[in-house]
Amino acid sequence: MSSDAMAIQAARAARQPWVQTLHGWVTTVDHKRLGVLYIAYALVFLVIGGIEAAVIRIQLIRPHNDFVSPQVFNRMFTMHGTTMIFFVAMPILFGFANYLVPLMIGARDMAFPRLNAFSFWLTAFGGALLYFSFLGGSGLYGAGNAPDVGWWAYAPLTARAFSPGHSSDYWTLSVLVSGFGSIGTAINLIATILCLRCPGMKLGRMPLLVWLNLVMSGIVLIALTPLSAAQIMLLVDRYLGGHFFDTQAGGSATLWMHFFWIFGHPEVYILIIPAFAFVSEIVPVFSRKPIFGYPVMVGATVCIAFISMSVWAHHMFTIGMNSYSNTFFVFTTMVIAVPTGIKIFNWIGTMWGGNLQFKTPMLFCIGFLFQFLVAGLTGIMLGAAPFNWQLSGSYFVVAHFHYVIVGGILFALFGAFYYWYPKITGRMMSESLGKLHFWLFLIGFHLTFDFMHIPGILGMPRRIYTYEPGRGWDLWNLIVTIGAFVQGVAILIFVANLIISYFNGTAAGNDPWDAWTLEWSVPSPPPVYNFATIPTVASRRPMWDLKHPEDPDSIYE
Amino acid sequence: MSAIANPVGQTPWTLPYRGKVAMACLIIAESAIFTIFVVAYLFYLGKSLTGPTPREVLEVPVFFTICLLSSSLTVHFASRALEHGKRGAFQGLWLLTIILGGLFLFGTAREWHRLIYEHGFTISTNLFGTTYYSLVGLHGFHVIVGLLMLTIVFIFALGGRVGPEHSARIEVLSLYWHFVDAVWVVVFTVVYILGR
Numbered sequence: 001m002s003s004d005a006m007a008i009q010a011a012r013a014a015r016q017p018w019v020q021t022l023h024g025w026v027t028t029v030d031h032k033r034l035g036v037l038y039i040a041y042a043l044v045f046l047v048i049g050g051i052e053a054a055v056i057r058i059q060l061i062r063p064h065n066d067f068v069s070p071q072v073f074n075r076m077f078t079m080h081g082t083t084m085i086f087f088v089a090m091p092i093l094f095g096f097a098n099y100l101v102p103l104m105i106g107a108r109d110m111a112f113p114r115l116n117a118f119s120f121w122l123t124a125f126g127g128a129l130l131y132f133s134f135l136g137g138s139g140l141y142g143a144g145n146a147p148d149v150g151w152w153a154y155a156p157l158t159a160r161a162f163s164p165g166h167s168s169d170y171w172t173l174s175v176l177v178s179g180f181g182s183i184g185t186a187i188n189l190i191a192t193i194l195c196l197r198c199p200g201m202k203l204g205r206m207p208l209l210v211w212l213n214l215v216m217s218g219i220v221l222i223a224l225t226p227l228s229a230a231q232i233m234l235l236v237d238r239y240l241g242g243h244f245f246d247t248q249a250g251g252s253a254t255l256w257m258h259f260f261w262i263f264g265h266p267e268v269y270i271l272i273i274p275a276f277a278f279v280s281e282i283v284p285v286f287s288r289k290p291i292f293g294y295p296v297m298v299g300a301t302v303c304i305a306f307i308s309m310s311v312w313a314h315h316m317f318t319i320g321m322n323s324y325s326n327t328f329f330v331f332t333t334m335v336i337a338v339p340t341g342i343k344i345f346n347w348i349g350t351m352w353g354g355n356l357q358f359k360t361p362m363l364f365c366i367g368f369l370f371q372f373l374v375a376g377l378t379g380i381m382l383g384a385a386p387f388n389w390q391l392s393g394s395y396f397v398v399a400h401f402h403y404v405i406v407g408g409i410l411f412a413l414f415g416a417f418y419y420w421y422p423k424i425t426g427r428m429m430s431e432s433l434g435k436l437h438f439w440l441f442l443i444g445f446h447l448t449f450d451f452m453h454i455p456g457i458l459g460m461p462r463r464i465y466t467y468e469p470g471r472g473w474d475l476w477n478l479i480v481t482i483g484a485f486v487q488g489v490a491i492l493i494f495v496a497n498l499i500i501s502y503f504n505g506t507a508a509g510n511d512p513w514d515a516w517t518l519e520w521s522v523p524s525p526p527p528v529y530n531f532a533t534i535p536t537v538a539s540r541r542p543m544w545d546l547k548h549p550e551d552p553d554s555i556y557e
Numbered sequence: 558m559s560a561i562a563n564p565v566g567q568t569p570w571t572l573p574y575r576g577k578v579a580m581a582c583l584i585i586a587e588s589a590i591f592t593i594f595v596v597a598y599l600f601y602l603g604k605s606l607t608g609p610t611p612r613e614v615l616e617v618p619v620f621f622t623i624c625l626l627s628s629s630l631t632v633h634f635a636s637r638a639l640e641h642g643k644r645g646a647f648q649g650l651w652l653l654t655i656i657l658g659g660l661f662l663f664g665t666a667r668e669w670h671r672l673i674y675e676h677g678f679t680i681s682t683n684l685f686g687t688t689y690y691s692l693v694g695l696h697g698f699h700v701i702v703g704l705l706m707l708t709i710v711f712i713f714a715l716g717g718r719v720g721p722e723h724s725a726r727i728e729v730l731s732l733y734w735h736f737v738d739a740v741w742v743v744v745f746t747v748v749y750i751l752g753r
Contacts, residue, residue: 111575187582195575221586229593236691241681244597244691250606250684259593 029113038095052080061481063469073465074148081151087127093274103519106198111191119184126178133170147171155245155256176231186220200537212277223266230259261312275412286362287354300339333383360434364415371407396456427505433497441490447483516541605683621664628657
């Protein structure tokens with residue numbers, strides 16, 4: 001046993017009684033513990049949302065299946081969508097941002113540690129509220145339990161007349177509450193990044209992960225708040241008899257769609273930009289080269305942030321906008337592919353001529369690159385209004401955005417897990433289990449989401465609870481469901497790897513990947529105060545400078 | 558980590574104050590919320606299926622608007638006074654700010670009382686009612702939050718616990734109060750000028 005492993009053992013042996021440990025975690029304001037709480041909380045919801053996806057896929061495995069009733073099916077896709085976006089993807093990305101940003105900029109904590117804890121508990125409370133609807137949603141009317149209005153919750157489905165009981169109220173309140181949590185975290189991240197950088201860490205020297213989280217937080221401020229505003233309006237409608245979305249009194253269902261998608265499309269970028277951030281940190285380390293085109297990467301991200309605010313109505317081509325609006329939103333949707341393409345070129349440029357090491361984090365990043373490219377291409381297809389008129393609301397759309405969220409965001413996230421797990425726990429994750437996880441998940445992913453495009457093109461609409469045989473959809477749905485279960489098995493291997501490696505993984509030491517950013521300069525897991533003395537940096541790769549004093553980056557930058 | 562060479566050590570390393578950055582972020586986020594409510598108000602102008610219309614029931618609250626806008630000046634000079642260590646002037650101007658904000662709130666309360674009891678006009682009457690009460694109410698809510706914070710500071714100040722060393726924090730609060738006033742300029746223009 002090496003001295004590192006003994007140090008971990010000693011640290012773990014010195015633990016307090018469990019009541020004190022629990023008390024410590026509940027009352028913590030430490031950014032690292034809150035980061036871990038965010039991630040653990042999101043992983044629990046990932047399993048729950050995954051079970052809901054499994055129910056959906058079992059129901060659709062063959063025509064005229066009656067595994068669940070239509071009502072339950074509606075609840076399942078509503079809860080699956082809401083859970084995965086608001087209580088898995090956002091918290092898990094915030095968790096990584098929370099953990100990594102202060103370490104990467106050489107700070108001892110976030111700018112507002114108590115606001116940080118408050119934001120986490122708001123998000124946690126929001127998730128609990130959403131799932132309490134299974135018990136409390138029927139209210140006085142005895143109608144329904146969990147929300148069944150879809151994750152868009154289009155008007156007038158959410159009106160009192162069509163959604164009696166309290167299921168929609170739980171949906172609204174949970175999204176509103178967790179939204180306030182997200183705004184708090186975004187404010188905290190921006191203040192941390194702008195105000196707590198260590199000496200020498202100029203904006204142009206920040207790791208790309210920090211830059212991209214800064215941009216992501218900016219989008220949260222501008223794009224998440226319209227959703228909060230729309231939820232407040234919905235609450236006014238449902239509780240105070242307002243008419244915002246009440247078509248009987250002249251209200252507009254289209255206005256809800258606009259407000260929702262003004263949030264909804266930038267939300268995709270809120271999720272994918274942190275995924276870009278992981279890839280931008282992992283790819284250089286496993287290519288043994290600095291990132292290619294650092295300033296262009298930053299510029300492209302800022303471009304994406306700006307353009308993402310003006311593409312929302314490409315979700316609404318089928319509602320019948322005029323030709324000027326259609327043209328504008330087709331144009332902006334095409335334009336946003338340009339900075340995104342620049343990023344893909346830069347990652348490939350980083351790998352080009354590099355000394356590639358195909359460790360598990362790198363494998364997931366390479367999977368990300370290919371799949372995100374395909375997802376972008378189907379996005380361009382759907383962004384062309386005439387094509388969209390044909391395929392909007394079909395399984396082609398479902399396949400497209402799962403390609404983005406699973407093939408892009410989730411793959412990058414898995415890469416991040418394998419890359420930073422040693423820093424968080426002090427132990428390496430198993431490479432063999434990791435490779436098994438990668439290949440199995442890759443196969444499952446492609447079985448599910450490649451073949452899901454086809455029933456979409458053949459006209460299968462989303463959100464149907466069953467379908468007629470003989471339309472040519474049967475085989476594809478069977479393959480898609482089988483793929484979903486392969487993915488489920490892969491996720492179980494991942495969870496097993498997380499647990500087994502925590503107890504049996506080899507000790508990581510400070511810097512297992514020979515990386516270049518500041519989080520690898522401190523012990524794994526880092527002490528509460530992060531840095532014994534606040535570091536000073538002179539280039540974008542401070543650890544390179546430290547390891548190679550004869551040839552530091554600082555003389556070139 | 559101190560082993561890393563520090564060629565930038567010659568220039569002092571200064572970064573912005575976190576409170577100010579956070580308040581600026583909050584203001585950006587709040588502006589987006591208000592924008593959505595203003596858009597809804599403008600979108601539904603004249604689309605109510607039943608009366609009353611804005612022209613029939615709304616009166617322009619000139620006096621109370623002047624109260625709120627001048628409170629922006631008093632809060633500015635209050636924080637300036639604190640910066641220069643003039644605690645008496647600070648307390649006086651701070652109290653004046655609270656009174657002016659309170660007057661504005663009284664004006665809104667009186668207007669709503671008149672609308673509800675004389676015209677029977679509520680949030681559920683028509684689209685105008687829904688959008689009017691939500692927009693003005695959302696702003697009023699922000700005024701209430703601001704007044705609560707101003708009052709807390711005033712209580713501390715009376716206890717002699719607010720000194721020049723707190724002026725950066727007071728500056729953050731005054732930034733919020735300026736924002737509340739600026740929003741009123743937009744709400745006033747939209748509701749009482751364009752909307753009538």
